[in-house]
Amino acid sequence: MTVVARHDLSRRLLLGALAAPALLPSLGRAAEAPEVREFEFLGVRDPQLGMQLAVAQHYGLFREEGIDVTFRWQSSGGEVLTVMGSGFPIGVGSPFGQIALAAQNMPVKILAGLADISDTQGLVLAPGVTIAHPRELEGKRCAFTQGNNSPLMLVKLAQRFGFDHTKIRMINMNPSEGVVAAARRDVDMLLAWQPFLHRLTTMGGSLYITGGRLHFANPPEVLPERDKLLYAHSTILVTQEWIETRPNTLKALLRALIKADAVFRADRPRAMAAMQQVLRIPPEPLEVMAEANRYEVAISPELVNTYTFTSDWAVGIRRIPAPANPDTGISTTLLEQVDPSHVTWRPRA
Known part of the structure:
Protein backbone atom coordinates (compact mmCIF):
# COMPACT_ATOMS: atom_id res chain seq x y z
CA MET A 1 0.00 0.00 0.00
CA THR A 2 1.56 3.28 -1.05
CA VAL A 3 1.28 6.51 0.84
CA VAL A 4 -0.61 8.06 -2.06
CA ALA A 5 -3.40 5.46 -1.76
CA ARG A 6 -4.07 5.86 1.94
CA HIS A 7 -6.53 8.73 1.69
CA ASP A 8 -8.57 6.94 -0.97
CA LEU A 9 -8.56 3.73 1.06
CA SER A 10 -9.75 5.54 4.14
CA ARG A 11 -12.59 7.15 2.19
CA ARG A 12 -13.68 3.84 0.65
CA LEU A 13 -13.68 2.04 3.98
CA LEU A 14 -15.47 4.75 5.87
CA LEU A 15 -18.10 5.39 3.22
CA GLY A 16 -18.61 1.69 2.52
CA ALA A 17 -17.95 -0.60 5.45
CA LEU A 18 -18.67 2.07 8.03
CA ALA A 19 -21.93 3.14 6.50
CA ALA A 20 -24.01 1.27 9.04
CA PRO A 21 -27.08 3.31 10.01
CA ALA A 22 -26.29 3.03 13.71
CA LEU A 23 -22.74 4.24 13.28
CA LEU A 24 -22.89 7.17 10.90
CA PRO A 25 -25.05 9.50 13.02
CA SER A 26 -22.58 9.46 15.92
CA LEU A 27 -19.36 9.57 13.89
CA GLY A 28 -20.54 11.77 11.05
CA ARG A 29 -22.16 14.64 12.94
CA ALA A 30 -20.33 17.94 13.19
CA ALA A 31 -17.98 17.98 16.15
CA GLU A 32 -16.64 20.78 18.28
CA ALA A 33 -13.22 22.04 17.28
CA PRO A 34 -10.36 20.38 19.20
CA GLU A 35 -8.76 22.64 21.80
CA VAL A 36 -5.34 21.54 20.55
CA ARG A 37 -4.70 20.02 17.15
CA GLU A 38 -1.20 18.70 17.71
CA PHE A 39 -0.09 16.63 20.69
CA GLU A 40 2.15 13.74 21.70
CA PHE A 41 0.84 10.37 22.82
CA LEU A 42 2.70 7.53 24.57
CA GLY A 43 2.20 4.43 22.41
CA VAL A 44 3.53 0.87 22.55
CA ARG A 45 4.57 -1.13 19.48
CA ASP A 46 2.40 -4.07 20.46
CA TYR A 59 -4.77 5.66 7.19
CA GLY A 60 -5.00 9.30 8.30
CA LEU A 61 -7.97 8.84 10.62
CA PHE A 62 -6.61 11.30 13.18
CA ARG A 63 -6.32 13.97 10.51
CA GLU A 64 -9.91 13.33 9.45
CA GLU A 65 -10.92 14.27 12.99
CA MET A 84 3.11 9.24 32.97
CA GLY A 85 4.25 9.08 36.58
CA SER A 86 6.57 11.98 35.77
CA GLY A 87 3.64 14.06 34.50
CA PHE A 88 3.05 13.09 30.85
CA PRO A 89 -0.71 13.44 30.20
CA ILE A 90 -1.82 10.61 27.88
CA GLY A 91 -0.88 7.12 26.71
CA VAL A 92 -1.88 3.47 26.53
CA GLY A 93 -1.57 0.94 29.32
CA SER A 94 -3.41 -1.50 31.54
CA PRO A 95 -5.86 -0.67 34.32
CA PHE A 96 -2.96 -1.25 36.68
CA GLY A 97 -1.39 1.94 35.32
CA GLN A 98 -4.37 4.00 36.43
CA ILE A 99 -4.67 2.14 39.73
CA ALA A 100 -0.99 2.61 40.58
CA LEU A 101 -0.91 6.29 39.62
CA ALA A 102 -4.13 7.06 41.48
CA ALA A 103 -2.68 5.38 44.57
CA GLN A 104 0.11 7.97 44.36
CA ASN A 105 -2.49 10.77 44.27
CA MET A 106 -1.96 11.39 40.56
CA PRO A 107 -5.34 12.22 38.92
CA VAL A 108 -5.20 9.83 35.95
CA LYS A 109 -8.33 8.14 34.56
CA ILE A 110 -9.17 5.39 32.09
CA LEU A 111 -10.72 7.11 29.06
CA ALA A 112 -11.73 3.88 27.28
CA GLY A 113 -10.82 0.26 26.88
CA LEU A 114 -9.11 -0.75 23.64
CA ALA A 115 -9.16 -4.55 23.77
CA ASP A 116 -9.77 -7.57 25.95
CA ILE A 117 -6.27 -9.06 25.94
CA SER A 118 -6.89 -11.97 28.33
CA ASP A 119 -6.00 -14.58 25.73
CA THR A 120 -2.61 -13.04 24.98
CA GLN A 121 -1.31 -14.48 28.28
CA GLY A 122 -1.06 -18.17 28.99
CA LEU A 123 0.90 -21.31 29.71
CA VAL A 124 2.87 -23.32 27.14
CA LEU A 125 4.24 -26.79 27.88
CA ALA A 126 7.84 -27.40 26.84
CA PRO A 127 8.49 -29.64 23.83
CA GLY A 128 7.89 -33.27 24.76
CA VAL A 129 5.96 -32.49 27.98
CA THR A 130 2.52 -34.09 28.11
CA ILE A 131 -0.05 -33.74 30.87
CA ALA A 132 -3.12 -35.96 31.11
CA HIS A 133 -4.81 -33.91 33.84
CA PRO A 134 -4.12 -30.44 35.30
CA ARG A 135 -3.20 -32.00 38.64
CA GLU A 136 -0.05 -33.28 36.92
CA LEU A 137 1.19 -29.68 36.91
CA GLU A 138 2.18 -30.30 40.53
CA GLY A 139 5.95 -30.70 40.78
CA LYS A 140 6.59 -29.19 37.33
CA ARG A 141 9.12 -26.38 36.84
CA CYS A 142 7.49 -23.22 35.48
CA ALA A 143 9.40 -20.23 34.08
CA PHE A 144 7.60 -16.96 34.78
CA THR A 145 8.36 -13.27 35.22
CA GLN A 146 7.78 -11.57 38.55
CA GLY A 147 5.83 -8.33 38.70
CA ASN A 148 2.69 -9.30 36.76
CA LEU A 157 -6.93 -23.40 37.37
CA ALA A 158 -6.07 -25.22 40.61
CA GLN A 159 -9.35 -24.15 42.16
CA ARG A 160 -11.23 -25.42 39.12
CA PHE A 161 -9.49 -28.81 38.87
CA GLY A 162 -8.58 -29.52 42.48
CA PHE A 163 -4.82 -29.47 42.71
CA ASP A 164 -2.25 -27.57 44.79
CA HIS A 165 -0.75 -24.71 42.79
CA THR A 166 1.87 -24.13 45.50
CA LYS A 167 3.49 -27.42 44.43
CA ILE A 168 4.38 -25.93 41.03
CA ARG A 169 8.04 -24.88 41.11
CA MET A 170 8.01 -21.25 39.96
CA ILE A 171 11.34 -20.04 38.52
CA ASN A 172 11.74 -16.32 37.87
CA MET A 173 13.32 -15.29 34.56
CA ASN A 174 12.51 -12.88 31.78
CA PRO A 175 10.27 -14.22 28.98
CA SER A 176 13.04 -14.62 26.41
CA GLU A 177 15.09 -16.64 28.88
CA GLY A 178 11.98 -18.67 29.67
CA VAL A 179 11.52 -19.59 26.02
CA VAL A 180 15.12 -20.81 25.78
CA ALA A 181 14.92 -22.66 29.09
CA ALA A 182 11.73 -24.46 28.05
CA ALA A 183 13.10 -25.32 24.61
CA ARG A 184 16.11 -26.92 26.32
CA ARG A 185 13.86 -28.67 28.88
CA ASP A 186 15.57 -26.83 31.76
CA VAL A 187 11.98 -26.04 32.77
CA ASP A 188 8.77 -27.89 31.96
CA MET A 189 6.62 -24.94 30.97
CA LEU A 190 6.48 -21.20 30.35
CA LEU A 191 3.95 -18.80 31.86
CA ALA A 192 4.15 -15.62 29.79
CA TRP A 193 2.45 -13.54 27.13
CA GLN A 194 2.58 -13.11 23.38
CA PRO A 195 4.76 -13.23 21.34
CA PHE A 196 6.77 -15.46 23.71
CA LEU A 197 4.05 -18.11 23.83
CA HIS A 198 4.10 -18.25 20.04
CA ARG A 199 7.88 -18.53 19.94
CA LEU A 200 7.83 -21.59 22.15
CA THR A 201 5.02 -23.26 20.19
CA THR A 202 7.07 -22.86 16.99
CA MET A 203 9.82 -24.82 18.80
CA GLY A 204 7.50 -27.71 19.53
CA GLY A 205 5.79 -26.51 22.71
CA SER A 206 2.04 -26.89 23.19
CA LEU A 207 -0.32 -24.15 24.30
CA TYR A 208 -2.07 -25.36 27.46
CA ILE A 209 -4.20 -22.46 28.70
CA THR A 210 -4.78 -18.78 28.09
CA GLY A 211 -6.72 -16.31 30.20
CA GLY A 212 -10.03 -17.22 28.63
CA ARG A 213 -9.52 -20.69 27.13
CA LEU A 214 -8.59 -24.22 28.12
CA HIS A 215 -6.50 -25.32 25.15
CA PHE A 216 -5.91 -28.80 26.56
CA ALA A 217 -9.61 -29.59 26.07
CA ASN A 218 -10.66 -31.13 22.76
CA PRO A 219 -11.88 -28.92 21.24
CA PRO A 220 -10.43 -25.96 23.21
CA GLU A 221 -12.98 -24.68 25.72
CA VAL A 222 -13.89 -20.99 25.74
CA LEU A 223 -14.56 -20.03 29.34
CA PRO A 224 -17.55 -17.85 30.22
CA GLU A 225 -16.69 -14.41 31.56
CA ARG A 226 -17.30 -15.37 35.18
CA ASP A 227 -14.91 -18.36 34.94
CA LYS A 228 -11.96 -16.81 33.10
CA LEU A 229 -8.54 -17.56 34.52
CA LEU A 230 -7.31 -14.02 33.94
CA TYR A 231 -8.90 -10.65 33.24
CA ALA A 232 -6.82 -8.19 31.22
CA HIS A 233 -7.56 -5.15 29.06
CA SER A 234 -5.58 -2.49 27.26
CA THR A 235 -6.80 1.05 27.86
CA ILE A 236 -6.21 4.73 27.20
CA LEU A 237 -4.92 6.57 30.25
CA VAL A 238 -5.32 10.35 30.51
CA THR A 239 -5.04 12.98 33.19
CA GLN A 240 -8.13 14.53 34.72
CA GLU A 241 -6.74 17.93 33.71
CA TRP A 242 -6.94 16.94 30.04
CA ILE A 243 -10.47 15.59 30.47
CA GLU A 244 -11.51 18.94 31.88
CA THR A 245 -9.58 21.27 29.57
CA ARG A 246 -9.31 19.30 26.30
CA PRO A 247 -12.54 17.32 25.99
CA ASN A 248 -13.02 18.04 22.28
CA THR A 249 -9.47 16.92 21.54
CA LEU A 250 -10.07 13.65 23.40
CA LYS A 251 -13.39 13.11 21.64
CA ALA A 252 -11.67 13.54 18.28
CA LEU A 253 -9.13 10.93 19.39
CA LEU A 254 -11.91 8.53 20.38
CA ARG A 255 -13.74 8.98 17.08
CA ALA A 256 -10.56 8.17 15.15
CA LEU A 257 -9.95 5.04 17.24
CA ILE A 258 -13.54 3.86 16.76
CA LYS A 259 -13.02 4.24 13.01
CA ALA A 260 -9.85 2.16 13.32
CA ASP A 261 -11.88 -0.60 14.99
CA ALA A 262 -14.28 -0.51 12.06
CA VAL A 263 -11.40 -0.79 9.57
CA PHE A 264 -10.16 -3.89 11.42
CA ARG A 265 -13.60 -5.50 11.26
CA ALA A 266 -14.33 -4.53 7.66
CA ASP A 267 -10.96 -5.22 6.04
CA ARG A 268 -8.62 -7.12 8.30
CA PRO A 269 -5.81 -7.53 5.74
CA ARG A 270 -5.63 -3.72 5.39
CA ALA A 271 -5.53 -3.32 9.16
CA MET A 272 -2.84 -5.98 9.46
CA ALA A 273 -0.76 -4.19 6.82
CA ALA A 274 -0.97 -0.99 8.85
CA MET A 275 0.02 -2.78 12.06
CA GLN A 276 2.93 -4.52 10.38
CA GLN A 277 4.31 -1.25 9.08
CA VAL A 278 3.66 1.00 12.10
CA LEU A 279 4.29 -1.51 14.88
CA ARG A 280 7.17 -3.17 13.01
CA ILE A 281 6.17 -6.75 13.80
CA PRO A 282 6.65 -9.63 11.32
CA PRO A 283 3.45 -11.04 9.77
CA GLU A 284 3.32 -14.46 11.43
CA PRO A 285 3.59 -13.45 15.13
CA LEU A 286 1.48 -10.38 14.39
CA GLU A 287 -1.34 -12.56 13.09
CA VAL A 288 -1.17 -14.78 16.18
CA MET A 289 -1.20 -11.82 18.56
CA ALA A 290 -3.99 -9.97 16.78
CA GLU A 291 -6.12 -13.12 16.72
CA ALA A 292 -5.86 -13.40 20.50
CA ASN A 293 -7.28 -9.92 21.12
CA ARG A 294 -10.91 -8.83 21.17
CA TYR A 295 -10.73 -5.25 19.99
CA GLU A 296 -13.31 -2.62 20.83
CA VAL A 297 -13.10 0.97 21.99
CA ALA A 298 -15.55 0.56 24.85
CA ILE A 299 -16.33 0.89 28.53
CA SER A 300 -17.97 -2.38 29.48
CA PRO A 301 -18.69 -4.68 32.42
CA GLU A 302 -15.80 -6.83 31.15
CA LEU A 303 -13.44 -3.87 31.51
CA VAL A 304 -14.69 -3.37 35.06
CA ASN A 305 -14.07 -7.06 35.79
CA THR A 306 -10.47 -6.50 34.74
CA TYR A 307 -10.28 -3.37 36.88
CA THR A 308 -11.53 -5.16 39.99
CA PHE A 309 -9.38 -8.24 39.34
CA THR A 310 -6.29 -6.05 38.91
CA SER A 311 -7.09 -4.00 42.01
CA ASP A 312 -7.45 -7.13 44.14
CA TRP A 313 -4.11 -8.40 42.88
CA ALA A 314 -2.42 -5.07 43.54
CA VAL A 315 -3.74 -5.03 47.11
CA GLY A 316 -2.61 -8.63 47.59
CA ILE A 317 0.97 -7.83 46.62
CA ARG A 318 0.86 -4.53 48.58
CA ARG A 319 1.32 -2.30 45.56
CA ILE A 320 -1.66 -0.23 46.69
CA PRO A 321 -2.97 0.21 50.26
CA ALA A 322 -6.68 -0.29 49.55
CA PRO A 323 -8.93 -1.48 46.70
CA ALA A 324 -9.35 0.94 43.80
CA ASN A 325 -12.83 2.10 42.81
CA PRO A 326 -13.84 1.84 39.13
CA ASP A 327 -16.50 4.51 39.73
CA THR A 328 -13.72 7.06 40.17
CA GLY A 329 -11.02 5.39 38.09
CA ILE A 330 -12.96 5.13 34.80
CA SER A 331 -14.29 8.24 33.08
CA THR A 332 -17.31 7.46 30.88
CA THR A 333 -18.49 10.97 29.95
CA LEU A 334 -16.51 11.67 26.79
CA LEU A 335 -16.96 8.26 25.16
CA GLU A 336 -20.67 8.45 25.94
CA TRP A 345 -21.23 0.20 32.12
CA ARG A 346 -21.70 3.40 34.06
CA PRO A 347 -20.48 4.45 37.50
CA ARG A 348 -22.88 4.42 40.39
CA ALA A 349 -24.45 7.81 41.07
Whole structure:
Protein backbone atom coordinates (compact mmCIF):
# COMPACT_ATOMS: atom_id res chain seq x y z
CA MET A 1 0.00 0.00 0.00
CA THR A 2 1.56 3.28 -1.05
CA VAL A 3 1.28 6.51 0.84
CA VAL A 4 -0.61 8.06 -2.06
CA ALA A 5 -3.40 5.46 -1.76
CA ARG A 6 -4.07 5.86 1.94
CA HIS A 7 -6.53 8.73 1.69
CA ASP A 8 -8.57 6.94 -0.97
CA LEU A 9 -8.56 3.73 1.06
CA SER A 10 -9.75 5.54 4.14
CA ARG A 11 -12.59 7.15 2.19
CA ARG A 12 -13.68 3.84 0.65
CA LEU A 13 -13.68 2.04 3.98
CA LEU A 14 -15.47 4.75 5.87
CA LEU A 15 -18.10 5.39 3.22
CA GLY A 16 -18.61 1.69 2.52
CA ALA A 17 -17.95 -0.60 5.45
CA LEU A 18 -18.67 2.07 8.03
CA ALA A 19 -21.93 3.14 6.50
CA ALA A 20 -24.01 1.27 9.04
CA PRO A 21 -27.08 3.31 10.01
CA ALA A 22 -26.29 3.03 13.71
CA LEU A 23 -22.74 4.24 13.28
CA LEU A 24 -22.89 7.17 10.90
CA PRO A 25 -25.05 9.50 13.02
CA SER A 26 -22.58 9.46 15.92
CA LEU A 27 -19.36 9.57 13.89
CA GLY A 28 -20.54 11.77 11.05
CA ARG A 29 -22.16 14.64 12.94
CA ALA A 30 -20.33 17.94 13.19
CA ALA A 31 -17.98 17.98 16.15
CA GLU A 32 -16.64 20.78 18.28
CA ALA A 33 -13.22 22.04 17.28
CA PRO A 34 -10.36 20.38 19.20
CA GLU A 35 -8.76 22.64 21.80
CA VAL A 36 -5.34 21.54 20.55
CA ARG A 37 -4.70 20.02 17.15
CA GLU A 38 -1.20 18.70 17.71
CA PHE A 39 -0.09 16.63 20.69
CA GLU A 40 2.15 13.74 21.70
CA PHE A 41 0.84 10.37 22.82
CA LEU A 42 2.70 7.53 24.57
CA GLY A 43 2.20 4.43 22.41
CA VAL A 44 3.53 0.87 22.55
CA ARG A 45 4.57 -1.13 19.48
CA ASP A 46 2.40 -4.07 20.46
CA PRO A 47 -0.92 -5.18 18.92
CA GLN A 48 -2.34 -5.68 22.41
CA LEU A 49 -1.98 -1.94 23.01
CA GLY A 50 -1.47 -0.44 19.59
CA MET A 51 -3.84 -1.82 16.95
CA GLN A 52 -6.15 1.20 16.81
CA LEU A 53 -3.21 3.60 17.10
CA ALA A 54 -1.42 2.02 14.15
CA VAL A 55 -4.47 1.83 11.88
CA ALA A 56 -5.58 5.38 12.67
CA GLN A 57 -2.10 6.75 12.03
CA HIS A 58 -1.48 4.74 8.86
CA TYR A 59 -4.77 5.66 7.19
CA GLY A 60 -5.00 9.30 8.30
CA LEU A 61 -7.97 8.84 10.62
CA PHE A 62 -6.61 11.30 13.18
CA ARG A 63 -6.32 13.97 10.51
CA GLU A 64 -9.91 13.33 9.45
CA GLU A 65 -10.92 14.27 12.99
CA GLY A 66 -8.84 17.44 12.94
CA ILE A 67 -5.93 16.32 15.11
CA ASP A 68 -2.28 15.49 14.47
CA VAL A 69 -0.99 12.84 16.88
CA THR A 70 2.74 12.23 17.26
CA PHE A 71 3.57 8.96 18.97
CA ARG A 72 6.37 8.58 21.47
CA TRP A 73 6.75 4.83 21.18
CA GLN A 74 7.65 2.94 24.34
CA SER A 75 8.69 -0.70 24.60
CA SER A 76 6.03 -1.67 27.15
CA GLY A 77 3.09 -0.49 29.20
CA GLY A 78 5.43 -0.40 32.19
CA GLU A 79 7.49 2.30 30.50
CA VAL A 80 4.31 4.27 29.79
CA LEU A 81 3.46 4.07 33.49
CA THR A 82 6.89 5.44 34.40
CA VAL A 83 6.67 8.35 31.96
CA MET A 84 3.11 9.24 32.97
CA GLY A 85 4.25 9.08 36.58
CA SER A 86 6.57 11.98 35.77
CA GLY A 87 3.64 14.06 34.50
CA PHE A 88 3.05 13.09 30.85
CA PRO A 89 -0.71 13.44 30.20
CA ILE A 90 -1.82 10.61 27.88
CA GLY A 91 -0.88 7.12 26.71
CA VAL A 92 -1.88 3.47 26.53
CA GLY A 93 -1.57 0.94 29.32
CA SER A 94 -3.41 -1.50 31.54
CA PRO A 95 -5.86 -0.67 34.32
CA PHE A 96 -2.96 -1.25 36.68
CA GLY A 97 -1.39 1.94 35.32
CA GLN A 98 -4.37 4.00 36.43
CA ILE A 99 -4.67 2.14 39.73
CA ALA A 100 -0.99 2.61 40.58
CA LEU A 101 -0.91 6.29 39.62
CA ALA A 102 -4.13 7.06 41.48
CA ALA A 103 -2.68 5.38 44.57
CA GLN A 104 0.11 7.97 44.36
CA ASN A 105 -2.49 10.77 44.27
CA MET A 106 -1.96 11.39 40.56
CA PRO A 107 -5.34 12.22 38.92
CA VAL A 108 -5.20 9.83 35.95
CA LYS A 109 -8.33 8.14 34.56
CA ILE A 110 -9.17 5.39 32.09
CA LEU A 111 -10.72 7.11 29.06
CA ALA A 112 -11.73 3.88 27.28
CA GLY A 113 -10.82 0.26 26.88
CA LEU A 114 -9.11 -0.75 23.64
CA ALA A 115 -9.16 -4.55 23.77
CA ASP A 116 -9.77 -7.57 25.95
CA ILE A 117 -6.27 -9.06 25.94
CA SER A 118 -6.89 -11.97 28.33
CA ASP A 119 -6.00 -14.58 25.73
CA THR A 120 -2.61 -13.04 24.98
CA GLN A 121 -1.31 -14.48 28.28
CA GLY A 122 -1.06 -18.17 28.99
CA LEU A 123 0.90 -21.31 29.71
CA VAL A 124 2.87 -23.32 27.14
CA LEU A 125 4.24 -26.79 27.88
CA ALA A 126 7.84 -27.40 26.84
CA PRO A 127 8.49 -29.64 23.83
CA GLY A 128 7.89 -33.27 24.76
CA VAL A 129 5.96 -32.49 27.98
CA THR A 130 2.52 -34.09 28.11
CA ILE A 131 -0.05 -33.74 30.87
CA ALA A 132 -3.12 -35.96 31.11
CA HIS A 133 -4.81 -33.91 33.84
CA PRO A 134 -4.12 -30.44 35.30
CA ARG A 135 -3.20 -32.00 38.64
CA GLU A 136 -0.05 -33.28 36.92
CA LEU A 137 1.19 -29.68 36.91
CA GLU A 138 2.18 -30.30 40.53
CA GLY A 139 5.95 -30.70 40.78
CA LYS A 140 6.59 -29.19 37.33
CA ARG A 141 9.12 -26.38 36.84
CA CYS A 142 7.49 -23.22 35.48
CA ALA A 143 9.40 -20.23 34.08
CA PHE A 144 7.60 -16.96 34.78
CA THR A 145 8.36 -13.27 35.22
CA GLN A 146 7.78 -11.57 38.55
CA GLY A 147 5.83 -8.33 38.70
CA ASN A 148 2.69 -9.30 36.76
CA ASN A 149 -0.47 -11.18 37.70
CA SER A 150 -0.21 -14.11 35.27
CA PRO A 151 0.44 -16.63 38.12
CA LEU A 152 -3.17 -16.06 39.15
CA MET A 153 -4.11 -18.23 36.15
CA LEU A 154 -2.54 -21.21 37.91
CA VAL A 155 -4.34 -20.35 41.15
CA LYS A 156 -7.72 -20.29 39.42
CA LEU A 157 -6.93 -23.40 37.37
CA ALA A 158 -6.07 -25.22 40.61
CA GLN A 159 -9.35 -24.15 42.16
CA ARG A 160 -11.23 -25.42 39.12
CA PHE A 161 -9.49 -28.81 38.87
CA GLY A 162 -8.58 -29.52 42.48
CA PHE A 163 -4.82 -29.47 42.71
CA ASP A 164 -2.25 -27.57 44.79
CA HIS A 165 -0.75 -24.71 42.79
CA THR A 166 1.87 -24.13 45.50
CA LYS A 167 3.49 -27.42 44.43
CA ILE A 168 4.38 -25.93 41.03
CA ARG A 169 8.04 -24.88 41.11
CA MET A 170 8.01 -21.25 39.96
CA ILE A 171 11.34 -20.04 38.52
CA ASN A 172 11.74 -16.32 37.87
CA MET A 173 13.32 -15.29 34.56
CA ASN A 174 12.51 -12.88 31.78
CA PRO A 175 10.27 -14.22 28.98
CA SER A 176 13.04 -14.62 26.41
CA GLU A 177 15.09 -16.64 28.88
CA GLY A 178 11.98 -18.67 29.67
CA VAL A 179 11.52 -19.59 26.02
CA VAL A 180 15.12 -20.81 25.78
CA ALA A 181 14.92 -22.66 29.09
CA ALA A 182 11.73 -24.46 28.05
CA ALA A 183 13.10 -25.32 24.61
CA ARG A 184 16.11 -26.92 26.32
CA ARG A 185 13.86 -28.67 28.88
CA ASP A 186 15.57 -26.83 31.76
CA VAL A 187 11.98 -26.04 32.77
CA ASP A 188 8.77 -27.89 31.96
CA MET A 189 6.62 -24.94 30.97
CA LEU A 190 6.48 -21.20 30.35
CA LEU A 191 3.95 -18.80 31.86
CA ALA A 192 4.15 -15.62 29.79
CA TRP A 193 2.45 -13.54 27.13
CA GLN A 194 2.58 -13.11 23.38
CA PRO A 195 4.76 -13.23 21.34
CA PHE A 196 6.77 -15.46 23.71
CA LEU A 197 4.05 -18.11 23.83
CA HIS A 198 4.10 -18.25 20.04
CA ARG A 199 7.88 -18.53 19.94
CA LEU A 200 7.83 -21.59 22.15
CA THR A 201 5.02 -23.26 20.19
CA THR A 202 7.07 -22.86 16.99
CA MET A 203 9.82 -24.82 18.80
CA GLY A 204 7.50 -27.71 19.53
CA GLY A 205 5.79 -26.51 22.71
CA SER A 206 2.04 -26.89 23.19
CA LEU A 207 -0.32 -24.15 24.30
CA TYR A 208 -2.07 -25.36 27.46
CA ILE A 209 -4.20 -22.46 28.70
CA THR A 210 -4.78 -18.78 28.09
CA GLY A 211 -6.72 -16.31 30.20
CA GLY A 212 -10.03 -17.22 28.63
CA ARG A 213 -9.52 -20.69 27.13
CA LEU A 214 -8.59 -24.22 28.12
CA HIS A 215 -6.50 -25.32 25.15
CA PHE A 216 -5.91 -28.80 26.56
CA ALA A 217 -9.61 -29.59 26.07
CA ASN A 218 -10.66 -31.13 22.76
CA PRO A 219 -11.88 -28.92 21.24
CA PRO A 220 -10.43 -25.96 23.21
CA GLU A 221 -12.98 -24.68 25.72
CA VAL A 222 -13.89 -20.99 25.74
CA LEU A 223 -14.56 -20.03 29.34
CA PRO A 224 -17.55 -17.85 30.22
CA GLU A 225 -16.69 -14.41 31.56
CA ARG A 226 -17.30 -15.37 35.18
CA ASP A 227 -14.91 -18.36 34.94
CA LYS A 228 -11.96 -16.81 33.10
CA LEU A 229 -8.54 -17.56 34.52
CA LEU A 230 -7.31 -14.02 33.94
CA TYR A 231 -8.90 -10.65 33.24
CA ALA A 232 -6.82 -8.19 31.22
CA HIS A 233 -7.56 -5.15 29.06
CA SER A 234 -5.58 -2.49 27.26
CA THR A 235 -6.80 1.05 27.86
CA ILE A 236 -6.21 4.73 27.20
CA LEU A 237 -4.92 6.57 30.25
CA VAL A 238 -5.32 10.35 30.51
CA THR A 239 -5.04 12.98 33.19
CA GLN A 240 -8.13 14.53 34.72
CA GLU A 241 -6.74 17.93 33.71
CA TRP A 242 -6.94 16.94 30.04
CA ILE A 243 -10.47 15.59 30.47
CA GLU A 244 -11.51 18.94 31.88
CA THR A 245 -9.58 21.27 29.57
CA ARG A 246 -9.31 19.30 26.30
CA PRO A 247 -12.54 17.32 25.99
CA ASN A 248 -13.02 18.04 22.28
CA THR A 249 -9.47 16.92 21.54
CA LEU A 250 -10.07 13.65 23.40
CA LYS A 251 -13.39 13.11 21.64
CA ALA A 252 -11.67 13.54 18.28
CA LEU A 253 -9.13 10.93 19.39
CA LEU A 254 -11.91 8.53 20.38
CA ARG A 255 -13.74 8.98 17.08
CA ALA A 256 -10.56 8.17 15.15
CA LEU A 257 -9.95 5.04 17.24
CA ILE A 258 -13.54 3.86 16.76
CA LYS A 259 -13.02 4.24 13.01
CA ALA A 260 -9.85 2.16 13.32
CA ASP A 261 -11.88 -0.60 14.99
CA ALA A 262 -14.28 -0.51 12.06
CA VAL A 263 -11.40 -0.79 9.57
CA PHE A 264 -10.16 -3.89 11.42
CA ARG A 265 -13.60 -5.50 11.26
CA ALA A 266 -14.33 -4.53 7.66
CA ASP A 267 -10.96 -5.22 6.04
CA ARG A 268 -8.62 -7.12 8.30
CA PRO A 269 -5.81 -7.53 5.74
CA ARG A 270 -5.63 -3.72 5.39
CA ALA A 271 -5.53 -3.32 9.16
CA MET A 272 -2.84 -5.98 9.46
CA ALA A 273 -0.76 -4.19 6.82
CA ALA A 274 -0.97 -0.99 8.85
CA MET A 275 0.02 -2.78 12.06
CA GLN A 276 2.93 -4.52 10.38
CA GLN A 277 4.31 -1.25 9.08
CA VAL A 278 3.66 1.00 12.10
CA LEU A 279 4.29 -1.51 14.88
CA ARG A 280 7.17 -3.17 13.01
CA ILE A 281 6.17 -6.75 13.80
CA PRO A 282 6.65 -9.63 11.32
CA PRO A 283 3.45 -11.04 9.77
CA GLU A 284 3.32 -14.46 11.43
CA PRO A 285 3.59 -13.45 15.13
CA LEU A 286 1.48 -10.38 14.39
CA GLU A 287 -1.34 -12.56 13.09
CA VAL A 288 -1.17 -14.78 16.18
CA MET A 289 -1.20 -11.82 18.56
CA ALA A 290 -3.99 -9.97 16.78
CA GLU A 291 -6.12 -13.12 16.72
CA ALA A 292 -5.86 -13.40 20.50
CA ASN A 293 -7.28 -9.92 21.12
CA ARG A 294 -10.91 -8.83 21.17
CA TYR A 295 -10.73 -5.25 19.99
CA GLU A 296 -13.31 -2.62 20.83
CA VAL A 297 -13.10 0.97 21.99
CA ALA A 298 -15.55 0.56 24.85
CA ILE A 299 -16.33 0.89 28.53
CA SER A 300 -17.97 -2.38 29.48
CA PRO A 301 -18.69 -4.68 32.42
CA GLU A 302 -15.80 -6.83 31.15
CA LEU A 303 -13.44 -3.87 31.51
CA VAL A 304 -14.69 -3.37 35.06
CA ASN A 305 -14.07 -7.06 35.79
CA THR A 306 -10.47 -6.50 34.74
CA TYR A 307 -10.28 -3.37 36.88
CA THR A 308 -11.53 -5.16 39.99
CA PHE A 309 -9.38 -8.24 39.34
CA THR A 310 -6.29 -6.05 38.91
CA SER A 311 -7.09 -4.00 42.01
CA ASP A 312 -7.45 -7.13 44.14
CA TRP A 313 -4.11 -8.40 42.88
CA ALA A 314 -2.42 -5.07 43.54
CA VAL A 315 -3.74 -5.03 47.11
CA GLY A 316 -2.61 -8.63 47.59
CA ILE A 317 0.97 -7.83 46.62
CA ARG A 318 0.86 -4.53 48.58
CA ARG A 319 1.32 -2.30 45.56
CA ILE A 320 -1.66 -0.23 46.69
CA PRO A 321 -2.97 0.21 50.26
CA ALA A 322 -6.68 -0.29 49.55
CA PRO A 323 -8.93 -1.48 46.70
CA ALA A 324 -9.35 0.94 43.80
CA ASN A 325 -12.83 2.10 42.81
CA PRO A 326 -13.84 1.84 39.13
CA ASP A 327 -16.50 4.51 39.73
CA THR A 328 -13.72 7.06 40.17
CA GLY A 329 -11.02 5.39 38.09
CA ILE A 330 -12.96 5.13 34.80
CA SER A 331 -14.29 8.24 33.08
CA THR A 332 -17.31 7.46 30.88
CA THR A 333 -18.49 10.97 29.95
CA LEU A 334 -16.51 11.67 26.79
CA LEU A 335 -16.96 8.26 25.16
CA GLU A 336 -20.67 8.45 25.94
CA GLN A 337 -20.84 11.82 24.20
CA VAL A 338 -19.05 10.40 21.15
CA ASP A 339 -21.22 7.27 20.92
CA PRO A 340 -23.28 6.01 23.88
CA SER A 341 -23.51 2.54 22.34
CA HIS A 342 -19.86 2.05 23.28
CA VAL A 343 -20.61 2.55 26.98
CA THR A 344 -22.39 -0.44 28.55
CA TRP A 345 -21.23 0.20 32.12
CA ARG A 346 -21.70 3.40 34.06
CA PRO A 347 -20.48 4.45 37.50
CA ARG A 348 -22.88 4.42 40.39
CA ALA A 349 -24.45 7.81 41.07
